[in-house]
Amino acid sequence: MSDAISALPGAAFEGAVRVEESGLQGMITLRGDFGTAKLKKAVKDTVGVAIPATREIAQKDGRGAAWMSPDELLLLLPYADVTDALGKIDKALSGTHHLAVNVSDARAMFRLHGATVREVMAKLVPVDMAPGAFAPGQIRRTRMAQIPAAFWMTDEDTVHVVCFRSVAQYAFDLLKDAARSEGRMGLFD
Template sequence: MSEPVSAMAGAFHDGIVRVEDAGLHGMITLRGDLSSAKVKKAVKAAVGADVPGQRMIASAGEKSVAWMSPDELLLLVPYSEVGDILSGLEAALAGEHFLAVNVSDARAIFALRGGQVRDVLAKLAPVDMARDAFKPGDFRRTRLAQIAGAFWMPDNETIMIVCFRSVAEYAFNLLKTAALSGGEVGYHDA
């Protein structure tokens, strides 16, 4: 059996911010009635955080849950725990209409780190990246140039980006280009 590897195998680029492959992450798509008490309890048991509000992400330690759509969540968990968490979800949601799928190997995650992360992402996504418009805890599912992606800010100098693994090299190159030294916009600094 082969060993799992992240989409870009640890690639990184240092420009006005650091762009890096964030390594292996466990990801579970959970679809169902997000207002169901059973779903809320199962999510809390799986990640330690409550189901977040619209366009939000909630975290507890190494685990997070992101709102993807009115009936979809993305659970972000340690890669090695996906199987156990899926089993727990299936047991907790027995009798409930739901879908829980391991999408870990179908996705890639990148991290942008540095004081100008907002400027870099503003070049690629149609999202207002002003400090009062997008804050840690917010989550957006959108486009990054020509590809689908989603992102959130764990803190004011870090943006985490998830996209399909099939476009990971394209996404990495987009992010690298947007982060080239000399490409500062200056609008979102300070």
């Protein structure tokens, strides 16, 4: 099989914050009834965390689960482990109504790091980025300029953005533009 590559390998920009493409990230879209014990167990077994509460993301040891909608989770795990994990999920959930799909190659992921990441995101998304309104551990699916995107913070200085791979260049250009040091506005300082 040919080597897998991410959407914009090595793309990075140094401005008010650093914007970089995150590289290959394993992702599984899992849909089903969150209330069932089988699904809860499958999530725990796959990524090591419990199903997160509404609009939250739980992460542990490079794996995680993000709440995408009342019946959809995004599981994060190492790229190489996805096929195995999918097999296990399908086995564990056989007989229950569910959907588990490998979306690793259908998404692009970016990492923003710097003291002013809140301001950079606030320029692009219709979300209140003030400290206290959006905190690490929460995930928000929204509109980033003209494309759908989801993002979360792992700490006060780091934001992760996920979007469709087909718009990866557009997303990177947007983030790059918003992150230019000439564009500092001093929000949330």
